[in-house]
Amino acid sequence: MAEGPDRAPPGKWWGWGDPDRRIELSSSAIATLRDELGPTEPSGLVDLDEVVLPEPRALPESLTGAVNRGSVLTTHEQRLRRATGRSYLDLVRLRAGRLESAPDAVVLPGSAEQIAAVLAACEREGIAVVPFGGGTSVVGGVDPIAGRHCAVISLDPRRFRSVEVDRASMTATLGAGLRGPEAEAALGAEGLTLGHFPQSFEYATIGGFAATRSAGQASSGYGRFDDLVTSLRMVSPAGALATHVTPHSAAGPSLRQLVVGSEGVLGVITDVTVRIRGAPEARRYEGWVAGDFEAGMGSVRELAQAGLAPDVIRISDEAETRVSLALAGSGGARRALLEGYLRLRRRSAGCLMICGWEGGGESVERRRALASRILRSGGAVPLGSGPGRAWRRSRYEGPYLRDELLDLGYMVETLETAHAWSRLGDLYGAVGAAIERALNAAGTPGIVLCHISHAYADGASLYFTVIAPGRRGREVEHWRGIKAAASEAIVAAGGTITHHHAVGRDHAPYMTGEVGALGVEALRALKGRLDPAGIMNPGKLIA
């Protein structure tokens, strides 16, 4: 994964991941989609050189001189690769080759002092700064918006790559620019793990995890990233901020919890100290099937409230279970999942659960036995480790599959929320219904899938996937209509506008619903002090 500092981010410029890796859909999967959703028109793709970007504005020497030679990138590809995140609309715009905005340059500072100098120059010259880590935002979090400023740069902290392990305290201080696999590899070499595996793991960075309150697939066990952070350092236009290194403090409001989730609007995160663990000696991933979503949710709730939630715990609703199996096709890993499920044929429908335990072998077996008791008493039936292993092998495949579906002409996007257990069923119903109404209103009936991705004692997250025929040339209004309907339903039902995708540009209009008018004003006051000129990531979070 090592990459030179002047290299563009890896992966397809127009989609997700390794261009040589495809997750092909079987012909039966394609047929199923066509049966359910009607015909679609395969979508094209322009060449990299053909993508139209706005002309770059020249940057003043006070800015370019703040970093070393070779640390200001301005080629077409370098700018293009920091011009978007990885939402459905981002991919649509990339494939069509038309981007309304792009950073005027990409700056790669090598030290906190250089970041301070860059921010000072930008403040003086009126240039907006977008911190850009892995660029995996699906909420417009890295959109190069100049706002009222005369230019915009992307600031890529990829040179912040330090790894410093405190074994006694089981913490590590990690450079913000490290990608997920780089951090895991460095820790793994010492028999350690961070245990943070979001679907964006292959590309997202430590700084991005912190800035967006990332949650990983194993966060029910290892903790969300905001739980893992014990302290961090940030460079703001107004100066440097370092939170205290302590397991806990009662010294006032938590500045750590202000910097975590700040999405680049307060400053640039440079280093993050996180709790780490010994690499697991044992792993056990299993499939289970619940009779229906309500019963399965009940079991997940019981597990979480008993302190026995597996480290990975997911349950798909009936629709997601059905469609996942239909799309699984003939690939070895996913086939195993299918077969494990088919052994249970006597049960005609149901909801697939994935339960994963990691840690010491004895602990895995003990916790698994205790959890299995609860699952069985809730009526769930075990499918064995085949589906678990299959899920684990394919855990990062979602975005690859999305590229295939986009090729075929489908719209595919996800969104997530969370609520207390007592309100979760209503939220699930309201959001699903709102999305379906919006799909029908657009004349594109589609499929709405949902799973619980994270379970807590007091509630859980709901992760929705929407698949429908794309509307060629009208993708933006198509998706925006659906997203608005879903977001309004979430706010009306009292759910949070985001459980782990963060706010970015797309959720900013809902922040008043989320934290109230005074809450937004409080955040603005904070930003006003740390970023008085408003150069940091304009248009995001509290736009």
Added chain:
Amino acid sequence: MAEGPDRAPPGKWWGWGDPDRRIELSSSAIATLRDELGPTEPSGLVDLDEVVLPEPRALPESLTGAVNRGSVLTTHEQRLRRATGRSYLDLVRLRAGRLESAPDAVVLPGSAEQIAAVLAACEREGIAVVPFGGGTSVVGGVDPIAGRHCAVISLDPRRFRSVEVDRASMTATLGAGLRGPEAEAALGAEGLTLGHFPQSFEYATIGGFAATRSAGQASSGYGRFDDLVTSLRMVSPAGALATHVTPHSAAGPSLRQLVVGSEGVLGVITDVTVRIRGAPEARRYEGWVAGDFEAGMGSVRELAQAGLAPDVIRISDEAETRVSLALAGSGGARRALLEGYLRLRRRSAGCLMICGWEGGGESVERRRALASRILRSGGAVPLGSGPGRAWRRSRYEGPYLRDELLDLGYMVETLETAHAWSRLGDLYGAVGAAIERALNAAGTPGIVLCHISHAYADGASLYFTVIAPGRRGREVEHWRGIKAAASEAIVAAGGTITHHHAVGRDHAPYMTGEVGALGVEALRALKGRLDPAGIMNPGKLIA
């Protein structure tokens, strides 16, 4: 525990707790203290009526009219009882009958609207507002400081007493004015518990727990109060702030974590939603003895990092072990502790540990068996449940015992800090040495005791107790010299200035060391927005 709204807070006006309850020291305990610390002069106590308070300033009708009749208290005792917290210096001043400041009145609003009206009147008239719950602060958190304002009131939220349980989500929304036992009794009636038992439990309130990031004796198991809070409501001079009810959200910096720990400087907390649990079916508390403090700390670290820390886990250093046993005297409960210890006589010295497990019977036994393995492998020896039960029975006795020691003429005070495990030994040594140097410099050699009160995977808290002969008439400079030496040593060693006593007035000078100059400025900006006139709890937190 029910108390009428116009009653003064319960307990001794000049000390801690029920005036009819004394924790008498045995003659051998008194002799031990005299041997170690030299003779002292027993201290006197004035009558309640003799305490000199500043004359109350008359309050404008716009303020008194904002609440119901009978909700503005102005008697000598009502003002006196909200004039201090419960630090050593507070008790010294009360006993001597001289208070430089007292609230001009105590206001008891009955609704969020009344609080808003009171704050609006105070803002208009230039009157400072000190939120006053249980009044158990030991850091000057409720000192009635008018600052630049013309008067000061205490705002007591005791009428906020609602209890609303959400069983499915295992949360409860509790009125800020409920005292610890009232909240536990309401939950206990439904077979539930909050599990929050700080030493101040008998008097402290739900609002106070949230405002100060309280940690309880069982917080290693149940979580600190800031971990238990899922959402809260606060009335600020600038308006109402309600954080989202959700198990987790990625929507930006955490406003919840801004209100938690805000110590009344941003507004008045009115309701707090907290995670609750089923009342424990079983409890097992045990004594263990470690060979020395370093070995015992190692075992505690291993337990915490294995995820096997008991729900209560404490280890006293050699000095605290020795002095606790000497002071235990002939009382039944504490005697049991002593006897359990004596059975181990073959070990001439050592460090007493208390381990407590609560929950389902099976879970208690399982976790206890796993933890016992780690304790034994670290060389600790079990003392059985006698010392555990004795500790549990006497868990709230510390402040009662302090009153006895003050009667005898001793200075007694505590302070706490925390750090990562890799730095904890150095912090322990540095703080202990600094306190001893200061005691010697004052000509009052004393005893410095320490225990680990809370253990985390990445570090732990250190809780120091200082006992020395008091300096009659010079108590303030005496203690302040010691406290300053300890605080400076904490800051120099990189520890947090407070693990759970909060900042208040006493730690405010160290906030720059804690969060940096820019961190303090960020908090000031926040306060500036929520409390533009600066009426809320002047002189505290970010004075």
